[in-house]
Amino acid sequence: MKEVIKAVGHVFIKMPQGLLVTLKHLFKKPVTLDYPRKKKPMMPRYRGRHYLERYDDGSERCVCCGLCAAACPADAIYMEPEEGEHGERRAKVYEINLLRCIFCGFCEEACPEEAIFLGQEYEFAADKRNSFLWTKEDMLVPHPRKDNPFKKIIRRVRKVYGVTEQ
């Protein structure tokens, strides 16, 4: 008899209690996102895909000095310098292997020309290995462009590493 009462109690008391929790959450704001229809805005310190910056006149900032490659703990960066038409130094080949990259941001720290930045994007899925080998053309920011989304990141990097604002 005792067991019967216990079972009935579960059905009529405990179960509604549990369902009440579910019911409460039905009217709460959900913690998940409707990905991929909706995307989560990343924190300013998030380190996503790499960008190569340009000067205002459109010329590349990167001079292929090799410090990012030297700083890279995963050895993901490969570069070859060349002489540009005005005698300037620039990258002939600049490749980042995203499969090797651990997104530590050391390249960003090491860069003396403020040329490489880790942006906010995090979607790199692809079905071919070769497509993870990002070249200079993939990473260079478009020119001309309307706004500069890196201003905030540049300011943050400068602040972290004690560079005075120019």
Place this chain on the structure above:
Amino acid sequence: MADDIKDKVKTDVPTVTFTMDGQEVTVAKGTTILEAARSIGIHIPTFCWHPKLKPVGSCRMCYVEIEKWPKLAVSCVTEATDGMIVHTESDKVKRGRRATLEFLLLNHPLDCPTCDQGGECELQNLTFEHGIDDSRFDFQKNRFTSDTDNTVFDDKRIGPEIILNRNRCILCYRCVRANKEAFGEYDLGVYERGNIAEINAAPGQQVNSPFSGNLPEICPVGALTSVDWRYKMRVWLAGKTPSICPYSSSGSNILIYTDDNKNLIRRVTSRCNDDIDDGWLSDITRYGYQIANSEERLQTPLIKKEGKQVEATWDEALEVICNRFKEITEKKGKVCIGGLISPSLDNASLYCSSKLFRTVFNNNNIDFRTDYRMLPNKPDSYFGMLCNRSFRITDIDDSDVIVVLGSDLIREHHNEYLRIRKAVNFNNARVFSLNPYSVKSADVAQAEIVYNIGTDEIILVAIGLAAIEMGLVEQGLAQGFKEKVKLGSLAEATEVCGVSSDDVKLVARALAGDGKVSVIVGELITRSHGREAVASALFNLSRLLGIDKKGQMAVLARYANSRGAEKLGLLPIPTGAQVEMLKAMWGKFPDAEPQTTDAMLALMHKEEISGGLVLGGNPIMLYPDRQFITEGLEKLDFLVACDLFESETTELADVVLPMSSWAEYEGSYVNLEGCNQVACQAIKHIGQSKPAFEIIRLIAEKIGTSLFESDEQMATEIEQLLSCEPDNATPDNFVDVLPLSEEVDPDFPIPLCICDDPHHTGALTQKAPSLTNFTGEAYIEMSPDLAARLEVSEGQPVRVESPVGKIVMPVKVSKHIDNDVVIIPRNFSQIRVTSLLMRKKRVDRVRITKVDE
């Protein structure tokens, strides 16, 4: 005796004792504090100081504190004195150095990321070490802009291979001083003064001396950078391999920087060896590596089929070689195969080819002297004796008298030229240059004697006669000397040579003095017909004046391993000791008639030699009778040529095998003083190429005999042969000097000398783009006087005719030449300069006419 003098000097020098950082130091009087610190391993940072240059004290980086001195002292110009108490790491010193650095950085741009020196920059390292991270200088930095539009920043080409960036310059003057002191060039200087002082090339001039490549290397910052290394790669990514220069006979020690991903050599720098190269490299050594990277390199073996060379595999090629050589030996006997071997190959390759010919083909038809004319077919000549004398490069340094006979050192022995300059600068040596035409390298000479071409031995006789006339020698010796000489008096001899007797007396007096003597005999003698007469005259002179006892005299080996080739018995007639040793090692030695290059070619003409092997080198381009050698090689039934590139010689070959360059395998080379040095493997083999020694071993194996049981056996055999010291033999008494004179054909009045260009050597360097930037095409060098008589000016083409050929090439007027001798470099294959030559002539003479356009 030489050693005695050295020891005396060492023990007699007064010393001083002082304290440095708590250590008691005793050094010779006159030593600077910096040198003393280096000798006990204390590091003092410097910019302007360089171990091979005189100190100037311009950078103020080497501050030290000396107790009781009011200010910090500049250690590179301060002599150590007794009882000094020196501190090199005190706070005051550190503050001084920090301040100096701050001043140096005032105008220095922060463009390290684009600077090629980044990573090996002394200013960068010291700034990092002293922790200077901020500048107190708020004003605009001084900026020099380039005059030309095709470069940004201040990058400016001041020579074919040098880029100057004046913004980065810290005015240490190392480059200007090295150029002046070590190389004797004045094409770089300091202009303006104060804040706008700048290093620049002399107005209207290019920095293009054969040593200009050293300037970027000694620049402590990135003010001078080389075009060759410009933006190629970061220095810390390069693999570094110690190696030996394959072009210079002194075997400059080099460091090869490689890009291991791409299997390419990126640059070559010095690996300073004080005993050999003194830290300086010639441009040939520095840029000559480019041939290894060349895209024109042979990649696969080629076999001639129906008149065309087609690509084949190694197996096919070896099969053909083996079958054809067997065919020839069956038909005509083993003596029918001859070999011309390049003396630039390593010991193993040379020894393997010697063993192949002597044990497998069982003959003595092997020679490495492919650019000599009229080599005698008999052993133990005086010239052979002269070649087998010991010579030490470092002994040039403390020589008091240096005589250079028949050599423009700047064209053939760059390192020795710099040594002689050093001896003049630091030891007040007296240099005498004896040449048939006035040479560029004679600028160090106290007296330059230009004698009539073809009278090399008579000028030596004249020196002896002058010494006798001045009463500088014993009567008995004088009698002996005079007996062997056909010329009675000094006046007679000087008239034949066309020199003034005063000059000859000057040389005679210097040679007869007590000072240490070095006599260097160069290529103009060794390659020529008159080498035997010169050797005998030199031995007579040595006996008369005792040169042998107070110094050294030698024929300098010409190629990277010429000396090694001699020691390994690659001459057709090895010395008696070598034959004994080879007999003991191999158990046999062929008794066939030995054949030198000339004799072999003659036999090829007679079709008595019908199989040939050319290993490296390009004999057709270098042999002093193009028609003779081309016809000889064409008459061969079967010719195998191994080389890096397609050449005139490989065109004639039935089988062409691709050979690896020196950087692609480990090999040892014997330099001109007999020092055996190892060059390590820097890059992997290009294409299907193989090292020369492997090719020879494969051929031998295919024929059916293995040359060696193991690699160790080869190494021990080579070691054993190399352990033979030069015997320094001299003739027992005065010997007959047999002057050779030729009749001059009045149709062809102008004597012609064939030399290397200062920026090229042999046949291969024309494939190095950097070297062709200096000199890209052939020219005929002549005196302004002759050019005026021919009514031609610089760059105009002239027709050069000899009895056997004619070629057309542009004129180069050289102010330093003052007689009618003309010079043509032999390094350019587009003009066939050797087609003008006749091997039986001692002096080639030509007729030059203006080409009317």
